[in-house]
Amino acid sequence: MKRATVLGTGSCLPKRKLTNFDLEKMVETSDEWITTRTGIRTRRISGPGEENYLLAAKAARRALRNAEVKARDLDLVLVATMTPHMIMPSCACFVQAEIGAGNAFAYDLNAACSGYLYGLDLADKYIGSRPGMKILLIGSETLSARVNWQDRNTCILFGDGAGACVLSGGSRGHGVLDAHLGSDGRLWNLLYMNSPKSCNPALEQSSDDCCSIQMSGRDVFKHAVRAMENSVQELLRRNTLTMDDVALMIPHQANVRILHKLMERLGVAAEKVYINVDKYGNTSAASIPIALDEVHRQGRIKGGDLLLFCSFGGGFTWGSMLMHW
Numbered sequence: 508m509k510r511a512t513v514l515g516t517g518s519c520l521p522k523r524k525l526t527n528f529d530l531e532k533m534v535e536t537s538d539e540w541i542t543t544r545t546g547i548r549t550r551r552i553s554g555p556g557e558e559n560y561l562l563a564a565k566a567a568r569r570a571l572r573n574a575e576v577k578a579r580d581l582d583l584v585l586v587a588t589m590t591p592h593m594i595m596p597s598c599a600c601f602v603q604a605e606i607g608a609g610n611a612f613a614y615d616l617n618a619a620c621s622g623y624l625y626g627l628d629l630a631d632k633y634i635g636s637r638p639g640m641k642i643l644l645i646g647s648e649t650l651s652a653r654v655n656w657q658d659r660n661t662c663i664l665f666g667d668g669a670g671a672c673v674l675s676g677g678s679r680g681h682g683v684l685d686a687h688l689g690s691d692g693r694l695w696n697l698l699y700m701n702s703p704k705s706c707n708p709a710l711e712q713s714s715d716d717c718c719s720i721q722m723s724g725r726d727v728f729k730h731a732v733r734a735m736e737n738s739v740q741e742l743l744r745r746n747t748l749t750m751d752d753v754a755l756m757i758p759h760q761a762n763v764r765i766l767h768k769l770m771e772r773l774g775v776a777a778e779k780v781y782i783n784v785d786k787y788g789n790t791s792a793a794s795i796p797i798a799l800d801e802v803h804r805q806g807r808i809k810g811g812d813l814l815l816f817c818s819f820g821g822g823f824t825w826g827s828m829l830m831h832w
């Protein structure tokens with residue numbers, strides 16, 4: 508069976524950088540606190556002309572160019588996002604129109620920060636049944652619009668951006684090898700974001716905080732480390748592989764301390780793990796594809812390398828995936 512293989516990658520970050528020093532002027536915090544607790548130094552914030560679908564479309568055009576695939580040859584445009592600029596139509600439909608992918612069907616999926624991995628798994632299933640299919644998978648977020656900029660517990664963590672890849676059935680020994688995905692909806696209230704008007708304001712009390720990200724940081728931290736560790740261990744075990752077989756691990760970029768704990772538990776050396784959370788903060792579903800585009804363009808991965816992705820996010824959702832480049 509053919510597996511989903513990456514033909515090309517692209518990414519797009521908004522122009523505006525918001526540093527920890529900028530945040531010092533907005534909430535009671537310090538560069539020192541943010542850097543030591545999270546590893547984040549700057550994040551990108553979208554402005555006019557950088558709406559979610561426009562960042563996504565720019566990342567998509569770059570991935571198509573890199574893959575040498577024409578937009579009209581795409582069969583599916585799939586966008587992983589939890590911050591579409593409209594609920595309906597989907598972000599994917601806007602991207603389809605923007606890039607001219609007239610022969611594709613298009614839809615969004617929301618698995619919070621795990622959206623991109625869930626999307627890769629889905630794309631792999633489509634390609635398993637129709638190997639010639641060309642799929643554009645994008646992770647794109649404008650979280651800055653959904654953060655309470657007076658809440659120092661959350662506003663320091665998140666950023667905006669988009670990453671994309673073009674996928675199709677590859678030759679033997681390339682592409683997705685296996686994925687392990689999990690969810691636990693019982694823990695939803697440890698990390699969540701209400702929809703605007705998800706409730707009737709006449710019946711429910713509304714507040715300014717109503718639609719912004721809410722989080723129990725310490726609980727999320729513990730669950731994130733445990734879930735990603737268990738997922739990766741299970742994935743390696745059932746494929747009779749160890750971390751020694753992995754050329755590069757590309758985790759969801761939430762917090763450098765979560766990543767260091769995870770690396771310690773998995774016994775993986777720092778040079779085998781790609782980290783860019785210092786530059787972009789947590790960009791949710793966009794973080795893995797942005798990181799993948801960076802390592803690809805830096806020439807850090809070569810044909811046949813075994814890559815390991817893992818993620819954790821609201822829901823809770825989590826997962827890991829092995830892919831031969």
Ligand SMILES: CC(C)(COP(=O)(O)OP(=O)(O)OC[C@H]1O[C@@H](n2cnc3c(N)ncnc32)[C@H](O)[C@@H]1OP(=O)(O)O)[C@@H](O)C(=O)NCCC(=O)NCCS
Pocket residue numbers: 535536537540541544545620659660663664722723724725726727728731761762765789819820821
């Ligand atoms: C959010 C996080 C960085 C907070 O770090 P922490 O060590 O758990 O800190 P706590 O929440 O216990 O807060 C410790 C103190 O720092 C304060 N604090 C919180 N945010 C602060 C900030 N931005 N600047 C300064 N102080 C801050 C708290 O108010 C608290 O003060 P207190 O002791 O007087 O009550 C950490 O819990 C974390 O990274 N969690 C995971 C978040 C995440 O990745 N979410 C997305 C997953 S996809």
